[in-house]
Amino acid sequence: MSSSNQKITPFHGGLHLDGHKQVSTQTPIASIPVPQYLHIPVPHNSEVTATVGEHVLRGQALTTSSNSMTPAIHASSSGTVRAIEMHAVVNRSGQLLDCISIETDGNDKSIEPLAALKPSADNKQECLDRLRECGIVGLGGAGFPTAIKVATDKSIDTLIINAVECEPYITCDDMLMQEQASRVINGAETLASIVSAKEVLIGIEDNKPEAIKAMQAAASNAERGKIVIVPTIYPSGGEKQLIQLLTGKEVPSGGLPADLGVVCVNTATATASYDALHQGLALTERIITVTGAGVKKPGNYLTRLGTPISKLLDFAETDHKVYQQLRMGGPLMGIPVKDTSSPVVKITNCILAEAAQPQHAEQPCIRCGDCVRVCPAKLLPQQLYWFTRATEFEKAEDHGLFDCIECGCCDYVCPSNIPLVDYYRHAKFEANNIKSERIRSDRARIRFEQREQRLERKAEEKAALRAAKLKKLKEREEAKAAQQEGTQDNKQDEIAAALARVKAKKEKTND
Amino acid sequence: MRQVLYALIPGTLLMSWIFGWGVLTNLILATIFCLGFEILAIKLRQRSVKIALSDYSAVVTAWLLAISLPPMMPWWMLLIGCCFAIIVAKHFYGGIGNNPFNPAMVGYVVLLIAYPLQMTQWLAPSHMVEALPSLANTLGVVFAGADLTIDAVSMATPLDTLKTELGLSKTLGEIRSTALFGTLAGAGWEWIAGLYALGGLYLVYLKIIPWQTPVALIAGMGVMASVFTLAMPDHFAPPTFHIITTGCILGAFFIATDPVSGCSSTKGRVIFAAGVGAIAYIIRGWGGYPDGIAFGVLLMNMAAPLIDHYTVPKAYGQSS
Incomplete structure (x- = not known):
């Protein structure tokens, strides 16, 4: 099965961009030598198990997590852990992150690979554990x-392998397919077995003929796996857009592809999953495209995770005077x-x-609507922008803020040079803050109300108890009073009797 | 917005040919005044004058105002119109991008309400007079307040004439037999409208304006006109007459397409433009003014936020 007569459903908007892909596909994938130092960032909610001074081997896990879904990270070569401290990483906030720094020993010794695991309907949990253990995550960006993605208990009809790679300049998946197509197919087969998918669709943009x-x-030799050629329109490699292209269905807002019976996984991720299950190898390296202005040897490089970016640039003979800015990922995202x-x-x-690039100052939005025309999420980007400017984050949410996939098409076409996606990221952050703030305050309010109720109940109970006590006391007093009254009556009688007696005696003596 | 200016050139040239120097004095003075007010406002607001002028929005406003006004406007009326357009309608609300009303139409309506007599006095088109006012005469009228009627023949526009004469219970056939009217609409006017439409189509072709807006506006006016013409052909001009007017064409291609004061979604824009067309027809037919495009635009500007609220398109994944 290999022909492509799958119906293609186009998505809204998108951009026709210059690919600039030939630049980095002229040479085969080369390997970057293991650098002297590797810096491996510690993921959130993970605990470092490695200790400073410890000798580690390639493939050895360095962290564990109480969250059973957080994948592990591994030493990507053998060497000695020299430090676990804050180190520069690439992120939008520019914050430093805890990194495990390994001084490599040059031997590049690996741990024993785990036993091969053949996925079937019966050992799904085992396979998920393996994916997590080997640190497999989406390598598309x-x-x-991946374990969470394939863990779904919904019935899956279609596994989609996202081999679109729609963003300009990036060619790592392209080269992986050109050189190791059978590994990709094996990976697809592996994942398809885990989710018990009936069909496998592999979407590739028509600008990658090789x-x-x-x-x-x-x-053609595989059991499942149909190559579907999709038109070159950015962002056809967006998960939601690719699903629409291949199935004609839209992932429900706030839902998951699994709701449509679809799981969508990137090409390199599929290959890494195959390595994890069949070879028992942890994810310690990946293919990275190095390209752009001043890069004299543009191409794709198999690189150990944790290698400093400067080593890649040096290996690709980059003239640091030529380029103005470096980006991790493509020009849009x-x-x-x-x-x-x-x-x-x-x-x-x-x-x-x-x-x-010529720098243009940000100008006021004139609602020209160019952004509406290109938005693949069918949003009104200009309205989201105005709501964000006005800090009306809830209104922005009503207008589908969280359906924005941050593809950057609107940024690209905006004639006023407004960095729209930056505004949406900010709006999402603020909207989430408001939400968590509300959850917190709701919780506090409920606690307060419960406390009030409790206090009230206690007060009532107390009051009732006191009332009962008072009643008892009163009754007792009344009873006492009654008794006393009784004794008083007796006394008066006695007095009267005594008086009578005295009187009688007196009368007697007088006689 | 330079393309918008290019698109206005053919219609404006023909207009000057037919009505004389007065069109150009309007245009030049309005441009000077609008740019002056724009620079003043930008300076007062301590922004960059260079950036503000580089988008040509003030020139577009000036041009649209100038060709909407009768030729040979006295300079001080143009000054008032430009002041309201740029200072009041635009910068009082926060400058470009923030104005809820179309600046050119605000300037126009202020003049229309304040000076109804001058605003309905158009020059006679060239084919109806022996000679158009000379440049000297024109400058005299514009700057020295010379009396228009001595130097040139002034008359009402075809739309105005239609309205007045229908009010005198003449039939449509009688009214349209005079030299003021051409085969489809006003003589000469229909050609000006045609060239403006051509400029508008150029903008549609360049995707600078969405095609839905002019189509919806023309449809809004056309449907209204068709209904009444079919009911009473002697008393209501056919849709072609109403559509081939400079007011309707300029409104459809150049004014209702202003994105700032209009609606955001395609659906919203269609409602907006159809509303402008329908309101303009109602004002032409039964209102106190010969044309209603400006009022239609301003009224729909008011309704735009509401329309936007009810026409948010379904985002990806929200339909199911």
Whole structure:
């Protein structure tokens, strides 16, 4: 099965961009030598198990997590843990993160690979554990843990392999398919077995003829796996957009692809999943495109995770005077690199050196609507912008703020040069803050109300008790009074009797 | 917005050919005044004058105002119109992007309400007079307050004439037999409208304006006109007459398409433009003014936020 007669449903908007892809596909994938130092960022809610001074081997887990869904990270070569401290990383906030720094010993010794695991309907949990243990996450850019993606208990009809790679300059998946198509197909097969998918669709943009040819050849021997050629329109590689292209269905707002019976996984992720299950290997390296202005040897490089970006740039013979800015990822969604000592991580698909571009000052929005025309999420980007400016985050949410996939199409076309996506990120952050603030205050309010009720109940109980006591006391007093009255009557009688007696005596003596 | 200016050139040139120097004096003075007010406002607001002028929005406002006004406007009326357009309608609300009303239409309506007589006195088109006012005469009228009627023949516009004469219970056929009227609409006017429409189509072709807006506005006016013409053909001009007027064409392609004061979604824009067309027709037919495009635009500007509220398109994944 390899032909492509799948119906393509186009999505709204999108951009026709210059791919700039040939630049980095002229040479085969090369390996970057293991650097002297590796810096491996510690994921959130993970606990470091490695200790400073400890000798570690390639593939050895360095963290564990109480959250059973957080994938582990591993030493990507053998060496000695020298430090666990804050180090520069590539992120939007520019904050330092805890990193495990390993001084490599040059031997590059690995731990024993885990036993091969053949996925079937019966050992799903085992497979999920393996994916997590081997640190498999989405390598397309989002870094979502693959184990969570495939853990769904919904019935899955279609596994989609996202081999679209729609953002300009990036070619790591393209080259992976050209050189190792059968591994990709094996990966797809592995994941399809885990989720028990009936069909496997592999979506590739029509600007990668060589990859398509290689994949079609590899898929012809496979049981499942149909190559579907999609038009080159950014962002056809967005998960939601690809699902729409291939199935004609829209992932419900706030829902997951699994709700449609679809699981969508990136090409390199599929390959890494195959390595994890069949070879028992943890994720310690990936292919990274290095390209752009001043890069004299643009191409794709198999790089150990934790390698400083500067090493990649040096290996690709980059002239640091030519480019103006570095980006991790593509020109539209990539994150600016501020410090080249930052390490490459699992989601680093590309290091792009960008030439100086004419800088235009941000101008007021005139609601021209160019952004509406290109938005693949069918939003009204200009309205979201106005609501964000007015800090009306709830209104922005009503207008689908969280359906924004941050693809950057609106930024690209905005004639007023407004960095729209930055506004939406800010709005999402604020909207989430408001939400968690509300949850917190709701919780506090409920606690307060419960306390009030409790106090009231206690007060009532007390009052009732006191009332009962008072009543008892009163009754007792009344009873006492009654008794006393009784005794008084007796006394008076006695007195009267005595008086009578005295009187009688007196009368007697008088007689 | 330079393309918008280019699109206005052919219609404006023909207009000057037919009505003389007065069109150009309007245009030049309005441009100077609007730019002056824009620079003043930007300076007072301590923004960059260079950036503010580089978008040509003030020139577009000036141009639209100038060609909406009768030719040979006295300079001080233009000054008032430009002041309301740029200072009051635009910068009082926060400058470009923030104005809820179309600046050119605010300037126009202020003059229309304040000086109804001057605003309905148009020059006679060239084919109806022996000679158009000379440049000297024109400058005299514009700057020295010379009396228009001595130097040139002034008359009402075709729409105005139609309205007055229908009010005198003449039939449509009688009214349209005079030299003021051409085959489809006003003589000469219909050609000006045609060239403005051509400029508008150029903007549609360049995707600078959405095609839905002019279509909806023309449809809004056309449907209204068709209904009444079919009911009483002697008393209501056919849709072609109403549509091929400079008011309707300029409104459809150049004024209702202002994105700032209009609606956001395509659906909203259609409602907005159809509303402008319908309101303009109602004012033409039964209102106190010969044309209603400006009022239609301002009224729909008021309604735009409400329309926006009810026409938010379904985002990806929200339909199911």
